[in-house]
Amino acid sequence: MATYQEFIQQNEDRDGVRFSWNLWPSSRLEATRLVVPVSCLFTPLKERPDLPPVQYEPVLCSRANCKAVLNPLCQVDYRAKIWACNFCFQRNPFPPSYAGISDVNQPAELMPQFSTIEYIVQRGPPTPLIFLYVVDTCLEEEDLQALKESLQMSLSLLPPNALVGLITFGRMVQVHELSCEGIAKSYVFRGTKELSSKQIQEMLGLTNPTASGPQGRPVPPQDPAVTCRFLQPVHKVDMNLTDLLGELQRDPWPVPQGKRPLRSTGIALSIAVGLLEGTFPNTGARVMMFMGGPPTQGPGMVVGDELKTPIRSWHDITKDNARHLKKATKVSPRITEWIA
Numbered sequence: 001m002a003t004y005q006e007f008i009q010q011n012e013d014r015d016g017v018r019f020s021w022n023l024w025p026s027s028r029l030e031a032t033r034l035v036v037p038v039s040c041l042f043t044p045l046k047e048r049p050d051l052p053p054v055q056y057e058p059v060l061c062s063r064a065n066c067k068a069v070l071n072p073l074c075q076v077d078y079r080a081k082i083w084a085c086n087f088c089f090q091r092n093p094f095p096p097s098y099a100g101i102s103d104v105n106q107p108a109e110l111m112p113q114f115s116t117i118e119y120i121v122q123r124g125p126p127t128p129l130i131f132l133y134v135v136d137t138c139l140e141e142e143d144l145q146a147l148k149e150s151l152q153m154s155l156s157l158l159p160p161n162a163l164v165g166l167i168t169f170g171r172m173v174q175v176h177e178l179s180c181e182g183i184a185k186s187y188v189f190r191g192t193k194e195l196s197s198k199q200i201q202e203m204l205g206l207t208n209p210t211a212s213g214p215q216g217r218p219v220p221p222q223d224p225a226v227t228c229r230f231l232q233p234v235h236k237v238d239m240n241l242t243d244l245l246g247e248l249q250r251d252p253w254p255v256p257q258g259k260r261p262l263r264s265t266g267i268a269l270s271i272a273v274g275l276l277e278g279t280f281p282n283t284g285a286r287v288m289m290f291m292g293g294p295p296t297q298g299p300g301m302v303v304g305d306e307l308k309t310p311i312r313s314w315h316d317i318t319k320d321n322a323r324h325l326k327k328a329t330k331v332s333p334r335i336t337e338w339i340a
Helices: 004-015 028-032 141-157 197-203 234-246 265-279 314-318 325-339
Strands: 017-019 040-042 075-077 082-084 091-093 130-136 163-169 172-177 185-190 208-212 286-290
Touching: 004 017, 130 141, 130 265, 141 234, 163 234, 163 265, 172 265, 185 265, 197 265, 265 286
Parallel strands: 130 163, 130 286
Antiparallel strands: 017 040, 075 082, 082 091, 163 172, 172 185
């Protein structure tokens, strides 16, 4: 019999999911005593050697605002061939291909040991894999060197046709153009100026200012070479990007004693989202941010640069005692909505 700690470890190793708390609070009083909120870290590319990707479509909840996937926690009526969604409790009929299911003949998505499944969706043309690195350059020299080596190694693990891009940030934000050979070229943005997606795309040259689409919106340029200057296939820019990562230096702006480095995290994320919206709209992508401290300037900042000012805690947030909370939450919805 495995201990509870071993059971939790097995679930983490199997699904790539880790929760801040493994016990759900059973009352309002227990919920108020939580030091940190209930949250979850999920590894989307977790390998499952015991279960290869299945070659059929997932079964989705029929409610328009739910669309949850059939899973082992759903209630199933094998006789009536109906399953109840465990998120919205909508009762859904099984598709005709599931006519033969029973207690002893279950599909993989209803088996407890297969709580994570990778589906190969056959609908439409395959979308490109896009990885956009967003790197904090305010790290200590030793940490930055270790990060550069890890990022260089990660390039060899990506599929050759995957598209990759690089954004670095400190006090300023730099969007690196990977299509240039023999010279490093980047677009620099101030870390304190909030920009809309349209402004970001115009500054990066991702729109045609002379042409207008519906409702006066700018039309993206038709030349793929222009659109993909910042996102290039790994096999084309492997050496160039490896050299670029190796040459990254710490943020050059001096940090006075008793101060925190100025990190423009919010602007860096906004630029990443604007870049992806302008190059590959309505396409899934992975924004991979590597940061070594809290945002300290611009939209999304959570603490000032004075070290004597402690960073907010969860209790400060719940008691509305976090100074920068309201401004920071105005930045996160658009980013969260796009990534979701």
